[in-house]
Amino acid sequence: MSRRTPFWTVMFYLGVALIVLIAVFPFYYAVMTSFETGTAIFSPNILPEMFSLDNYASVMNGRNFIRSVGNSVLIAGVTVVCALFLAVTASYALARVRFRGRGLLLMTILAVSMFPQIAVLSGLYELIKLFGIYNTPFALMLSYTIFTLPFTVWVLTTFMRDLPVEIEEAAIVDGATPWIIITQVFMPLLWPALVTTGLLAFIGAWNEFLFALTFTISETERTVPVAIALLSGASVQEIPWGPIMAASVIVTVPLIILVLIFQRKIVAGLTAGGVKG
Amino acid sequence: MTTSKIAKGPSLQQQRVRAAFWFLAPMLVMLAIVAAWPLFRSISFSFTDATADTIFNGKAAWVGFDNYIEQRVRSNGEIRWRGVLLDAEWWNAVWNTVRFSLVSVALETVLGLLVALVLNAEFKGRGLVRAAILIPWAIPTIVSARMWGWMLNDQFGVINQMLLTVGLISEPIAWTARADTAMLAVLIVDVWKTTPFMALLILAGLQMIPRDMYEAAKLDGIHPVKVFFRVTLPLLKPALLVAVIFRVLDALRIFDLIYVLTPQSDATVTMSVLSYRQIQQFGDYGEGSAMSTLLFLIITAFVLLYIKLGRVDLSGEKS
Incomplete structure (x- = not known):
């Protein structure tokens, strides 16, 4: 320089x-x-x-946009909380306990997170019809688990691996069970990682399009990406660009603010999921 | 030899393994329900003649590999072959997907490397630049597809306006509609959106290179360009390779950007989009699932490559 x-x-x-x-x-x-x-x-x-502010007014008043935002928040929120809950204990086992087949298991989880969504689409559709949850938020909560769960497990495992072994040893000497170690010892150290992982998984669920497009049919059940993608006028020539841009801004600004606040943590989370392996 | 140093005896280790099993069980059951079973069913559908009507009443018949390739003998003795593997539309989609993946990942890698090198230098306002490049990444794909669809609009788009003003084009171009520019439009949006991700991954790799390497090279008076090719690039190679394969996997399954930006164009339809069309629009679950199964096989091959080339430290034994 x-x-x-x-x-x-x-x-x-x-x-x-x-x-x-x-x-x-x-x-x-x-x-x-x-x-x-x-x-x-x-x-x-x-x-x-x-x-x-006319475009904003027309988006907020018209159709079901607010409902879509609500759907998205609910679906992404529930999916992420469930995924984190399942992932914390699972990643403790994967990061801290040595057992046979651990490498293979981690490899499988990684493979699932790289799945093409289309490869499970018809099978999932059948399952969702079978459960009777087609065109409800539950269909999306269930299907989003396919990418949020492997992702959170993978990232939390890499984070948990880096926690000092001495803390755990001390807890074991004091007679702590694995459950106590997770809830009392590791959780306080892990919450920044949980926030990061949760945020990244939330963004993933918030942005998902293929499942949301396939597993919902009525306008009231749509999530934000589907609502924006299908926002159209009376004819092809009359695409309502103003309201589309207003809707885009509404759903993007909170994400940008979140990403900018958690900038450094997000970069750490991304690299844990991508490069470090 | 693999027993950890905290294990005082077999009983403690056994207790931990038992706990590990119960900790893993809920996640594994969940993944079996949402991933393994649907995948198995989708692959099964590809060997049946399932349609939107027969998929739920169990009347879909097993047809073997007929969805992939089938020989039909006509009444006049003429032999006809059909199936996804002989479908020109399918191969067009394969070609589009491969073309898109190669070009987009190549561009994103080069540009990502450039941005990462800039961010790795120390200068005033670096934090601000880093924040700015996170914005394209933070914007949902659907939103960026719509934003760029508007900017690339043939009549009112600002891109045409700019290019006309500079004199690069003489009349407005319908970027997303024309067969020869649709792929370019998709590439522009994807590169814009994903280069930041690439740059951040590469930056993380760059920051792992010890600073004294550069100091030593500087003291020896070696030209920076030479340092880049002889020191930086070789040390960066592992991180770069993993990032590239990661991106290729993502690019191979692209769906939403193309579905929204260039919905009707044959020049951009990819394997995912074609498979979706077959299933949702035509209700042909058999052929649609055959397509998605082929895509799955291709991606599986890449995942294996990723794990082998990336030398992913799966069990954490290294540390």
Whole structure:
């Protein structure tokens, strides 16, 4: 850094500016469009031309958008809590207890998280009809477990492996059972990891599209991605771009805020799930 | 030799293994219900003539490999072959998926590496840049598909407007509708959305390279470009390889972006999209499941490759 000539310093910062511009511009443009109505929306412009909340009002009043947001929050929330609950004990066993077949088991779990969703679609559809939960939130809670559970187990296992062994030894010497070790000793140390893993799994469930599209039929049962994907006007020529952008902004802003708050933890969680293995 | 040092005797180890079994059981039962069983059923459907009507009443008949490849002898003695493996539409989808995966992952790796190198340097406002590049990643795929669909709109899109102003194009382009630009549109959106993920994974790999390596190279007066190719890249290779395979697996199953951005285009339909169409639109569970089973086999091959090449430390024995 210190030996860099002024020319290269300028080039470097130009590159940085370009990266930021490309990353941020599409969302900025969506926000700008969401405030425009009438003819203003159809004239492409880089700077804001007008400010109106009409699109937001029409999204909030119209159809079942708020209901969809509620569905998404409920489904993603329940799925993640259940997955975390099952994953904490499972990952303790996988990270801390040596038993035969552990490697194979972890490999299988990893493989499940990389499943193409389409490969289980018809089988899941049959199962969901069998349980009588088609077109209900339960169908999605059940099907989302297929990716949230392996993911949370995998990431929590890598986190749990890194906890110092001395703490556990001390607890064992004091006569603690594995259950006590998890709930009393590890949980207080693990909660940042739980928050991170839970948040990532929540984002995954919040964004899921294929299952939500297949396993719901009525508008009131839709989740947000399906609602936005199927938001359309009277004809192909009349795609309501303003309301679509407003809806997009509404569901994206909370995610962006969460991601920015938990920035560092998310990066740690992602790398635990991806690179570290 | 594998007994941990905390095991004082067989009884403690046995107790721990028994507890481990009960800790694992609920998760395994759950995965068996939501993953193993549906997968088994989907594969089974691919050997039947199941349709939307027969799938639930058990009237679907076993047809062997007919959905994959079937010989039909006509009354006049003419032999006809059909099935997914002979379907031009299927091979078009395979080609689209492969093309998409190769190009998108290649672009994301190169651009991700560039962004990661920038973020690895120390400069003012680095935290801000890191936050900014997380935004595309945080936006749901469906939302980014719609956002870009709007920006790439043929009549009112800002991209056409910009390109017209600069003079790169002479008339507006219907990016998502034209056969020759639809794949480009999909690639642009996917690269935009996924490069941050790649950059963060690579950055994590970069930060594991000891700083004194660079210090030593600097003291020896070695040109930075040479340092990059001789020091950084070889040390980064394991992390890079795993990230690439991880992304390839993701790219091979792409569905939502294409379904929303270019719904009707034959130039972008992928294996997942075609299989979904077969099942949902045409109610052909047999052929649709045959397609999804083929995709599953391809991805399984890649997972095995990932585990072998990535030398994933599965049991944690290394540490």
